Amino acid sequence: MPPKTRHVPVVIVGGGQAGLSVSYHLKQRGIEHLVFEKQTAAHTWESQRWDTFCLVTPNWQCDLPGHPYDGPDPDGFMKRDEIVAYLKAFVAKVNPPIREGVAVTRVERRQDGIFSVQTSEGDFTADEVVVASGGYHTPIIPRMAEKLPGSITQIHSNQYRNPDQLPEGEVLVVGSGQSGAQIAEDLHLAGRTVHLAVGDAPRCARFYRGRDVVTWLADMGYYEMTVDNHPLRDGVRDNTNHYVTGRDGGRDIDLRRFAAEGMKLYGLMEDYRDGSLRFRDDLKRSLDQADRTYNGINAAIDKYIAEKGIDAPVQEHYTPVWEPGEPVTSLPLEGSGITSVVWCIGFTPDFRWLDASVFNGAGSPKHKRGVTNEDGIYFIGLPWLNTWGSGRFGAVGRDAEHIVQVIQKRLGAERFALKFAV
Incomplete structure (x- = not known):
């Protein structure tokens, strides 16, 4: 017999600072979820930055949820290895339910309204899907x-x-x-x-x-x-x-x-x-x-x-x-x-794995502070998702909290409706 498909209330696609911030706020509310990361948590900062790379904004702007910068040089600019250490400490603090080395290959809504989530590790289902894979793919x-x-x-x-x-x-x-x-x-x-x-x-x-x-x-x-x-x-x-x-x-x-x-x-x-x-x-x-x-x-x-x-x-x-x-x-x-x-002319996004009517003609997601017009699909960590800091350490945590508040209300409403129907 084929293995039973596991259901989780929330699936997060991407284990960078955006996805980890969502995980932080979900854990604070006791909402079950899984994070899928095709490589390792926060890997981009270590694998795709040059040796002399450093932040272009002061360290004091680093304010991930529950993990503000607390080093000796708030007005300085962390170098690559310091940024990696800061993020690794954040990963340890969040302790997310993360599946590293697992790629999400397709997400689509079934007729019953639940999302089918196909991964390199097997199939899952979810009520809510948060896209935290960023916009710099190709x-x-x-x-x-x-x-x-x-x-x-x-x-x-x-x-x-x-x-x-x-x-x-x-x-x-x-x-x-x-x-x-x-x-x-x-x-x-x-x-x-x-x-x-x-x-x-x-x-x-x-x-x-x-x-x-x-x-x-x-x-x-x-x-x-x-x-x-x-x-x-x-x-x-x-x-x-x-x-x-x-x-x-x-x-x-x-x-x-x-x-x-x-x-x-x-x-x-x-x-x-x-x-x-x-x-x-x-x-x-x-x-x-x-x-x-x-x-x-x-x-x-x-x-x-x-x-x-x-x-x-x-x-x-x-x-x-x-x-x-x-x-x-x-x-x-x-x-x-x-x-x-x-x-050095940038990247293009690649959301081909997401089968949903949430994109404009240029392939960019349509949303209001990460909340799309298709119930249960969200984006986080994109430039100017809500403010200048949305794609950075400065405000991604606040955007994550907003999205999780929406998720909590939706999950609560769905559970109430199910109980009432029973």
Whole structure:
């Protein structure tokens, strides 16, 4: 006889900080559940981060449920190994009912309203399903990569560890978001000649008028702003994060300064054909726009300081230290010195295993603070699920508590209805 399918009230798909936060709040309420993680709990921080990786927000913003940062440097920036230790301590504290090494391959609702959950370990059923697998599943590598000569080493940002893993020679980094800008800096500081194809990512200051910019923005209420109150509404979820770094105690990332020091900047990379890398003529526009954002954030802080009558040191707004010359839109690969490419242009989500009408035309989930319009399906840990911190250590715990409150009400209502019917 086939093994009996086990039923659990709640299934959580994904054992990162988001799924573990949901598990924490379910355990607090005594709600039975299982967490399925196809690798190991919180593995991403250990397996997909480079050696010098560190947080870009101060440690004090790390506030997982029941596990706030309590180390000696709240205004510092944890390095990769410290982040891993922080998360391992959280896993031990939560002690979740987790099945590691178990992949969820399909979830669909049966005719009786219960969810069928197929996994690599066998079949389960559940009343509620929380999708905590994040939105960064499939590394984006464009089709043009197939055209590059086989002699060029190509990796994605999630494979990058340190400059020594790349062959001798110059390195092309494609993309200037947080990962691209920081990896370009890592290579640059190691003495490698870097070619950087710049995108439209904005930037911000690390420190301004005597304090970390994150601290100013927290005081200004920015991190409490919900997606419904943001000027861009749902559009903010598509925004690229500002590039800045917590490295060596924290500092700005200024691509213009890198260029003045020898880094070679180009516009958006569009193609490789006829033996040449092709770039868009938009480098100056991208740099200028990034600086406008940088100065705009600082101007908002100036206004807040003035309105509150705060005594803070005066600081001038940023003035460019380098300007691009004649745009380079075509670079012959042969003779360029480039021997490797690091693709830093993000990821695409992959929710093909979830058979439910909860996605928009672009394949992104439709929800209200993680609660979808299909009863019993929830999302957690996505950027701007509710606030800026929803996809980070700062607010994911609050989102998890909200979702668990909804689950508790639904389970209670269902049990009451069943009892009444009996």
